[in-house]
Amino acid sequence: MLVLVTGGTGFLGAHTVAALVRDGHRVRVLARAEAAVEPALTPLGVPAAAVDVTVGDVTDRAAVSRAVRGVDAVVHAAGVFSFDTRRHPAMRRANLTGTELVLGAARQHGTGRTVHVSTFGALLPAGTGVVSTQGPTGTAREPYLASKAAADRVAREHQSQGAPVVIVYPPALLGPDDPKLGDQNERLRNMLRGLMPMWPTGGFPAGDVRDTAALHAALLRTPDPGPGRHFGPGRHxxxxxxxxxxxxxxxxxxxxxxxxxxxxxxxxxxxxxxxxxxxxxxxxxxxxxxxxxxxxxxxxxxxPLGVAARxxxxxxxxxxxxxxxxxxxxxxxxxxxxxxx
Structure with a gap:
C-alpha cells in the first residue's frame, strides 16, 4: 500500500512514517522542504531514500493534489501544535485550511482510507470532566484548540457524507526523537531547566508518540477498524x-x-x-x-485496536x-x- 503522510517531518508524523515502513508500506511524505526529511527519519531507522517526497505545503491546493494523487491511504498529521500566541495565524492556516484541502483531495481522488489526526483538546471543555469521541466537538475559544475543533468538524462532515475518514484523538504526546522539539517535550525540558517552578493543578491525558504512531499503522492494516473515531493510547x-x-x-x-x-x-x-x-x-x-x-x-x-499505552x-x-x-x-x-x- 502507498500511504501519504502529511506532516511526516514532524514529531508524530515522523514516528508514523517509521511505523508504516515497519509494516511494509510504501510511504510518500508531503514536506515543505526536502532537506527536512532525512534528519527527521534517519534517527528512527528510516533512510530518506525509502520514502517518496512531494515538496509543498498543506495549504497549497496544487501541492496537496500532487501528493494525494495515486496513493491508497492518507494519514493527515500535518498541523501546528502550539499555545504560543505568536503562532496563532500559522495554526489557523495549517490546522483548518490544511484539513479542508487534504481531506477534500483524498475524497476527490478516491483514496481508500484517510486517518485525520485531531487532538483530545478538540473535545474540550467537558462539563462532566469526561469526554467521548461520539460526543460533540469542543467549543474552547483558545486559538489552538479552536483551530483543531474547526478541523475536527470538517473531518466529521466528511464522515457524515460516507467518506472513509477515521479520526484519532491523541493525548499530549511525549517521547524521544522529536525533530522540531514540540511544545510538550519543550515543556518537560523547561521544567528540568528550572523555568517552571509553578504548575497549575488538574491534569490531562498523556501518552507516548510511539504508541499513537502504532495506532495509525493498525488503522491501515485493519480491514474494519470499528467506530470511526478513536482516542490515542494514553492515560490521564x-x-x-x-x-x-x-x-x-x-x-x-x-x-x-x-x-x-x-x-x-x-x-x-x-x-x-x-x-x-x-x-x-x-x-x-x-x-x-x-x-x-x-x-x-x-x-x-x-x-484502541489493542494498541496499549506503555x-x-x-x-x-x-x-x-x-x-x-x-x-x-x-x-x-x-x-x-x-x-x-
Whole structure:
C-alpha cells in the first residue's frame, strides 16, 4: 500500500512514517522542504531514500493534489501544535485550511482510507470532566484548540457524507526523537531547566508518540477498524503525577508549587498578550493552563485496536534520556537519567 503522510517531518508524523515502513508500506511524505526529511527519519531507522517526497505545503491546493494523487491511504498529521500566541495565524492556516484541502483531495481522488489526526483538546471543555469521541466537538475559544475543533468538524462532515475518514484523538504526546522539539517535550525540558517552578493543578491525558504512531499503522492494516473515531493510547495524568514521574526519572527534588489552575488562568492570559511582543518564549501559556483546568479524561480507557499505552514513567524517562543525548539538557538537569545512555 502507498500511504501519504502529511506532516511526516514532524514529531508524530515522523514516528508514523517509521511505523508504516515497519509494516511494509510504501510511504510518500508531503514536506515543505526536502532537506527536512532525512534528519527527521534517519534517527528512527528510516533512510530518506525509502520514502517518496512531494515538496509543498498543506495549504497549497496544487501541492496537496500532487501528493494525494495515486496513493491508497492518507494519514493527515500535518498541523501546528502550539499555545504560543505568536503562532496563532500559522495554526489557523495549517490546522483548518490544511484539513479542508487534504481531506477534500483524498475524497476527490478516491483514496481508500484517510486517518485525520485531531487532538483530545478538540473535545474540550467537558462539563462532566469526561469526554467521548461520539460526543460533540469542543467549543474552547483558545486559538489552538479552536483551530483543531474547526478541523475536527470538517473531518466529521466528511464522515457524515460516507467518506472513509477515521479520526484519532491523541493525548499530549511525549517521547524521544522529536525533530522540531514540540511544545510538550519543550515543556518537560523547561521544567528540568528550572523555568517552571509553578504548575497549575488538574491534569490531562498523556501518552507516548510511539504508541499513537502504532495506532495509525493498525488503522491501515485493519480491514474494519470499528467506530470511526478513536482516542490515542494514553492515560490521564495529574500535574502532580507528572512532576513525580520527572523526579523519579531524574532523581532530582524539583521543588514545585501547585496553584489552582483556574486561579492561574488570568496570569497565563496576560503572559500570552506579553508574548506577542516579547522575543523569547514565556513558559506560562494560557492554553496549557486551560487544558489542566478542564482536567478531563476519555470515557473509554480500553486500548484502541489493542494498541496499549506503555507506562507513563517509561515514556518520560525515555524522553529525558533523549533530551540529554541531544544536548538539550545538561547532565545535572537530566540527573540520574544522564547515566543511562
Amino acid at each position: 495524568v495529574s500535574t502532580r503525577e507528572f512532576v513525580r514521574a520527572a523526579r523519579l526519572a531524574t532523581g532530582r527534588a524539583l521543588p514545585t508549587a501547585f496553584v489552582p489552575a483556574r486561579a492561574m488562568l488570568p496570569f497565563a492570559y496576560l503572559a500570552g498578550l506579553a508574548q506577542r511582543a516579547w522575543p523569547w518564549h514565556i513558559p506560562a501559556e494560557y492554553g496549557a493552563c486551560y487544558v489542566c483546568a478542564c482536567d478531563a479524561r476519555p470515557d473509554d480507557q480500553r486500548p 507506562p507513563f514513567a517509561t515514556t518520560l524517562a525515555d524522553t529525558v534520556r533523549w533530551l540529554h543525548r541531544r544536548g538539550l539538557l545538561t547532565a545535572r538537569q537530566a540527573g540520574t537519567a544522564s547515566a543511562d545512555r
